Amino acid sequence: MDAREAIRKALIEAAEVYADEHISELGLEEVEYDDVTGEWAITVGFTRPWDYPAKSPLDVVQGSLKPKPRPLKRTYKVVRLDRDGGFKSLKNLDL
Numbered sequence: 001m002d003a004r005e006a007i008r009k010a011l012i013e014a015a016e017v018y019a020d021e022h023i024s025e026l027g028l029e030e031v032e033y034d035d036v037t038g039e040w041a042i043t044v045g046f047t048r049p050w051d052y053p054a055k056s057p058l059d060v061v062q063g064s065l066k067p068k069p070r071p072l073k074r075t076y077k078v079v080r081l082d083r084d085g086g087f088k089s090l091k092n093l094d095l
Contacts, residue, residue: 001040006031009085011028011044014026023046023048025045026046028044029043043093046077047074047075048075078092
């Protein structure tokens with residue numbers, strides 16, 4: 001399996017695992033292949049609905065004034081696949 005196939009499988013796996021959470025902005029962050037074990041470690045990032053910043057009361061009162069954008073929180077996961085593309089694990093990436 002080449003890198004592109006591993007990436008595709010990792011993104012599909014993450015999308016399916018978190019489908020009930022309605023994640024968005026799912027994307028590739030990092031790819032690593034271990035020559036010894038033949039395993040792929042694919043880091044993906046995404047945003048959950050509750051990661052979007054809530055409007056403050058001041059934003060609501062100001063109405064037409066546009067609030068400054070607030071950064072979104074992202075979640076990062078490492079999907080591990082075996083040499084044949086089989087799913088092995090899904091873990092948090094500790095930053």
